[in-house]
């Protein structure tokens with residue numbers, strides 16, 4: 001298996017979980033020297049992969065294939081955060097955000113599909129978020145990038161099925177990692193945006209540890225069913241509520257939860 005963004009958080013925990021489960025693991029990062037420093041295991045290959053550098057994606061796949069020949073599971077885990085009032089965000093900043101969270105993920109899916117078509121089977125797991133299923137106030141850049149990956153993955157599900165390539169989504173809620181959003185500001189949205197930001201920071205302090213998401217990713221990789229979506233951490237109850245409630249009631253609950261009128 002090959003996974004992106006293993007220098008920290010969910011990616012690091014997932015790489016460890018797959019190794020502990022006996023898999024060959026290609027753990028990638030922008031700087032491979034930051035990957036699982038304490039691990040000395042012949043089943044681990046560290047490789048450089050920067051989602052904004054297509055050449056590095058091709059090279060990582062070449063290194064992975066020459067070491068382990070078949071790479072039948074790919075986990076698109078790496079991602080970044082950008083938040084704040086949309087008016088306060090420059091379009092170039094938004095483009096850079098999508099370059100990582102959307103175009104980088106799409107590029108890895110392209111490389112994975114080509115590799116897996118030649119194998120005759122495979123599985124691509126894309127890590128999105130609860131915020132890829134529901135809009136959250138002042139998270140429009142991040143939500144839109146994760147919604148994009150949800151749509152990309154769901155469409156690929158049909159497209160790749162004839163080649164025996166399955167795709168899956170892992171959708172975590174809060175996870176306690178070094179992940180944080182770059183917060184843009186705009187005076188017209190104060191204090192509402194600051195209150196939402198503080199609510200999120202407080203939520204993050206109590207959030208689940210990354211191992212919880214790693215277990216869900218591993219379970220998804222071992223699940224031979226056609227299931228597409230796997231919620232993780234507090235996205236499980238939240239998405240359950242989302243399904244139960246009418247849209248207006250869900251939005252009212254979210255507004256209240258973030259202290260918006």
Ligand SMILES: NC(=O)c1ccc[n+]([C@@H]2O[C@H](COP(=O)([O-])OP(=O)(O)OC[C@H]3O[C@@H](n4cnc5c(N)ncnc54)[C@H](OP(=O)(O)O)[C@@H]3O)[C@@H](O)[C@H]2O)c1
Pocket residue numbers: 004005006007008009010011029030031034049050051052077078079080100127128129130171172173174175176177178179180207210
């Ligand atoms: N934490 C949460 O509350 C939460 C909730 C829902 C979903 N998620 C999603 O879960 C995934 C993992 O996040 P995390 O919480 O584990 O955050 P994290 O600890 O910040 O890890 C993110 C990883 O992405 C890598 N990365 C950043 N830019 C990259 C690029 N251009 N190319 C390749 N790798 C890059 C980082 O590596 P560097 O060392 O190179 O920076 C890092 O290893 C992300 O997709 C995130 O959106 C997180």
